[in-house]
Amino acid sequence: MANILVVDDELGIRDLLFEILNDEGHNVELAENAAEARAARLRARPDLVLLDIWMPDTDGVSLLKEWATTGLLSMPVIMMSGHATIDTAVDATRIGAFAFLEKPITLQKLLKAVEQGLARETARRAAAAVVPSPSAYGAVVTIVGDNSPVPMLPTIVAVADPGPQSVQSFDLDRPLRDARDGFEKAYFEFHLAMEHGSMTRVAEKTGLERTHLYRKLKQLGVDLSRGRKSAV
Incomplete structure (x- = not known):
């Protein structure tokens, strides 16, 4: 399934989210502060992050902004908080957060947000993989019904990541x-x-x-x- 990073300073919430997501078949890594989250982001390259807003060292919104400005916000991030205001949630989404979950988080809302976030990530990777095939440049192809060779246009390659390439012509x-x-x-x-x-x-x-x-x-x-x- 997916690699999910959970960042929350409360041990009980980390353990609960780990159990739920692990039962769903995901690989879950835990971080209790921004420093651990930074290291895990670079080490594990998660498919999705669940990020608490209020943390003792660096708050979640600041960490989200840091990832966005350094080019590391390449995965959906779902913000979590039990005390955030509407303005905070709006700011987080403007920076690049995928969704916002208010604590206490219900099982249904958690799984729905995770499913939607992972679906968007899968679609993003598939779209990023629709690129010209390097081997196509300089080649020739014969159009059906015409015997004269013409320069081949770049082949469109659609890839479901991970998985084999599927070339459509x-x-x-x-x-x-x-x-x-x-x-x-x-x-x-x-x-x-x-x-x-x-x-x-x-x-x-x-x-x-x-x-x-x-x-x-x-x-x-x-x-x-x-x-x-x-x-x-």
Whole structure:
């Protein structure tokens, strides 16, 4: 699952969050102050951070601002506090915090915020991986229906991180409807692989009603078992 860093000066809260997130299958690292959080951030490179605002050495908002100004705010950060004001929460989100949880934190709100934060991080990594393939430059390709070689455009590589690369190419010398169907099939296959075959999550990600999604996938000839680990 994910690597999550929990930063809180209260031992009871650290232990509770560790138990909950560990039971969800995540790898959890704990820090009780900003100094330990800095070291853990550089050492573990967490996928998500749960950060308390009120801490004795450096408060969470200051640490968040420090990460933002030094280029280290590359993961979703969920702020936590039992005494913060609305202005504090707004300031944190302006700096770059993903969400704000008020203590005492309910299990439902915690898991929902963590799930949404990790989903955004997965999407960010996938988008960052859509880059030109270096080996494509200087190569030539023959367009279907034309025997003359033309310079190859950079190949678009979509990567679900971690995992194997998936290179998509499309025949543009086709009727618009056929070309569009080819793209849509690749689009849905990508999201099925990202969500391990979960139709519920794919429906949420693509903005389609689940019944309509089933019909669409059947129409495009998408293999529904692709990337599936368990039925949802």
